[in-house]
Amino acid sequence: MTHAIRFAAPGGPEVLSWDEVELAAPKPGEVRLRHTAVGLNFIDTYQRSGLYPLPSYPAILGSEAAGVVEALGPGVTGLAVGDRVAYGTAPGAYTEARNVAADRVVPLPQGIDDAVAASIMLKGMTAEYLLHRTYPVRAGETILVHAAAGGVGLILCQWAKALGATVIGTVGSEEKAALAAQNGCDHPILYRSTRFADEVKRLTHGQGVSVVYDSVGKDTWEQSFESVRRRGMLVFFGQSSGLVPPIDLRLLSQKGSLFVTRPSLGDYTATREELTACAAALFRVVEARTVRITIGQRYPLRDAARAHADLEARKTTGATVLEP
Numbered sequence: 001m002t003h004a005i006r007f008a009a010p011g012g013p014e015v016l017s018w019d020e021v022e023l024a025a026p027k028p029g030e031v032r033l034r035h036t037a038v039g040l041n042f043i044d045t046y047q048r049s050g051l052y053p054l055p056s057y058p059a060i061l062g063s064e065a066a067g068v069v070e071a072l073g074p075g076v077t078g079l080a081v082g083d084r085v086a087y088g089t090a091p092g093a094y095t096e097a098r099n100v101a102a103d104r105v106v107p108l109p110q111g112i113d114d115a116v117a118a119s120i121m122l123k124g125m126t127a128e129y130l131l132h133r134t135y136p137v138r139a140g141e142t143i144l145v146h147a148a149a150g151g152v153g154l155i156l157c158q159w160a161k162a163l164g165a166t167v168i169g170t171v172g173s174e175e176k177a178a179l180a181a182q183n184g185c186d187h188p189i190l191y192r193s194t195r196f197a198d199e200v201k202r203l204t205h206g207q208g209v210s211v212v213y214d215s216v217g218k219d220t221w222e223q224s225f226e227s228v229r230r231r232g233m234l235v236f237f238g239q240s241s242g243l244v245p246p247i248d249l250r251l252l253s254q255k256g257s258l259f260v261t262r263p264s265l266g267d268y269t270a271t272r273e274e275l276t277a278c279a280a281a282l283f284r285v286v287e288a289r290t291v292r293i294t295i296g297q298r299y300p301l302r303d304a305a306r307a308h309a310d311l312e313a314r315k316t317t318g319a320t321v322l323e324p
Contacts, residue, residue, distance in 0.1 A: 037323060061094045137163050139165065154318055172190070183294070217241050225258070297310070301324045
């Protein structure tokens with residue numbers, strides 16, 4: 001037996017409960033992990049609320065965690081009991097212990113502790129594919145990052161700055177503006193008091209940015225279109241404020257022959273080779289301290305409902321870790 005955060009039907013944070021659940025022996029191709037830290041992400045709130053419906057209930061949330069291998073299922077090679085590992089694309093992480101497919105976990109370098117690992121697997125690998133594969137950012141370009149003081153935003157700003165980009169970011173408060181500025185954001189914009197599209201045009205002398213990384217969605221998408229340069233790209237990779245409405249493709253030509261995409265981490269780490277390469281690139285920049293990870297909040301795993309409420313109320317900064 002182990003404990004997990006489960007919910008029987010979609011709803012607010014109050015639907016989450018701390019339940020005792022059965023834990024069977026690992027099946028062929030699986031490992032059993034004892035979690036040491038679990039990551040919290042906006043996608044968890046989308047799944048809990050029903051915005052992203054899950055196939056069945058009761059369900060266990062969470063996609064990223066770090067832990068120690070406790071047992072190997074038949075046929076598993078390359079891992080051993082006692083290994084420190086982490087994952088970012090295996091649903092069901094809000095547990096003290098669980099079984100997970102061995103090909104979805106990666107060994108952790110000595111230089112990365114468990115809390116950092118749990119906080120970067122989904123967010124950091126997302127930053128990797130966004131910056132290097134969705135729109136490969138080059139030195140000298142100017143980019144726009146929404147929610148620049150959030151978990152993904154802080155990593156994006158630092159990594160893009162290290163690539164030689166000028167980084168503009170939107171934030172919701174003076175405190176978050178200071179945090180973003182400390183983490184590679186050259187020009188934090190307070191979106192509640194400033195029309196950010198106008199400020200982007202001013203900062204870029206009317207040209208706009210090469211790419212917009214937008215995880216906010218409904219509240220930002222129209223100005224995001226105004227902020228991108230001719231033949232630039234809009235990357236919608238989340239919707240913390242709600243869904244982006246259907247887009248008339250004619251808008252892309254009217255705004256300057258733009259490109260738009262809605263990527264997901266799963267499609268960029270679908271194979272074992274893609275997953276390990278993505279994780280390795282992330283670990284390199286974290287170990288080199290090119291990207292510094294800020295864990296802004298820690299909650300006991302059993303208090304996941306409080307963590308969800310704080311995340312949705314925009315009370316958090318940086319990464320949040322749930323501790324079993």
